Amino acid sequence: MRSILASALIALAATPTLAAQCGNDGSGFAAWKQAFAQEAAAAGVGQAGLNALANAQYSTSTIRADRNQTGVRYALDDFIRIRLGSLDSFASQMRRERDRNASFYANLERAYGVPAGILLAIHGMETGFGRTMGSTPVVDSITTVAYDCRRSDFFTPHAIAALVLVDRGGLSPNQQGAAHGEMGHTQFLPGNALRYGVDADGNGRVDLYSVADSLASTANFLRQKGWQPGQPFQEGTANFRVLNDWNAATVYQQAIALSAARLQ
Template structure:
């Protein structure tokens, strides 16, 4: 039976694809919480305080010492922004084309190759021990935290206790809180350095506390399973250990793009788009995040990091009749005319739609925020 990573998030965030980081710039683990948005700083809440007081008894019954509890909850508190983010998660789907435009962007590929080269000796040692290819581990690192740049800086005890108190998924997050306290009690990390996403995912490859307890390893041999350090060694090894224990078959690829007939399992996640012949290892990647797009993103990014090229197949026009090249052109033309889309990757997210709306308003057009072939033409060459 496969062990699986229960994610506390929907995943597939627009910036990091893991939706885990609270910032889009490099984060220093252990940094002051004053650098967080106001709604992610402790806010007085008497009901939360009463919940924590009652929780202490349950934690003690689970083997958590009073000294651990006192240290863990010192300076923590209710985070209203965590509840807001949890309740406002919108169910949405990206096309595979949009997903891969982010997951295997030129920047993510180039940074991945640099990270692979920089940590080659560690990654090779991890591969030798667990049988998981170094480029696969690097790709997961890239999707989960942009190679460690976006690990998140929300105190995990505050985040998980807030969500446990809130009650929407109270039992799940109380379990995460208990395991986070066990991690502190074991001495793997200090309360100040136990930071992560707003939902408690931690480290370079975003383990929630229960996943950490099940799979994290001390690869450096310093006596601590330190996934928070700037040194990613323990995180990378923990990810490989996770995949290995979930059935990774050494010597077998994740899959490949196919243009003709192929044996085995063939999938086409986006109608009219590329087709992929996938292996058992593809399903193992999905235990990390149960999404075909995620698993293809990991596999394709891994191939690119190892020197492979872009996909050969093409994707059909979107529902507005635009190809990716059209969307990139649209973003570039809008930005050139003063309506900033924050880059031109062909993915029409909130910034691009806001730019379209602003352009439409400036021209007296209906402010729909929707792209179109006519809109592209109106922007000129």
């Protein structure tokens, strides 16, 4: 299936005269939105998405977060202590979540080959099992970083994807997410939501704020990135390397694998 992300890039490349001018502060955001609306329409965004774009606000909190990024620099033990408390306590939380709907996780593993422990570890580490999914409107944050000159090329297709999600009913115009447009229970960027999203609850749309859709989409993402069903996932294995596609920080990958092993 051809991804909307690739289609958006092709459409944008085909209309260079419409290219919106990036900026380094909020002063040019309104003008950028007007130009970007033409790019979005050319890439297939409909009226609902264009309305969401028109109402988007420049997010100073997003820019502040973007400028203050320092990366993950903790040793593994410190990362686990700060992020999880301890492996045992985190595994207990994972076990409680799994036991609420054990058949759901079993079905996901049968369908995608990804164990419950991996999915639960990601869910818990990303949003505390859905308790903290972000406080910035996704359309605001993703259009802000698409407009910002630092990484406009990277975020522009994700901004298009967010507007397509609004069109499709998978994202409300005011739905909140993380600082850079990450959305839902496991914090997908909008382009990845369109590329790997799964309608697991069968309601006709991919909604990453649904636990079922979000975890099925996460399993699908990992499988499409090369996850090998039934194979080990500890450090040094092929499956562990797949976790790099989820998060590039080695300690993050290690924490996922170690937590998942505690659940077994």
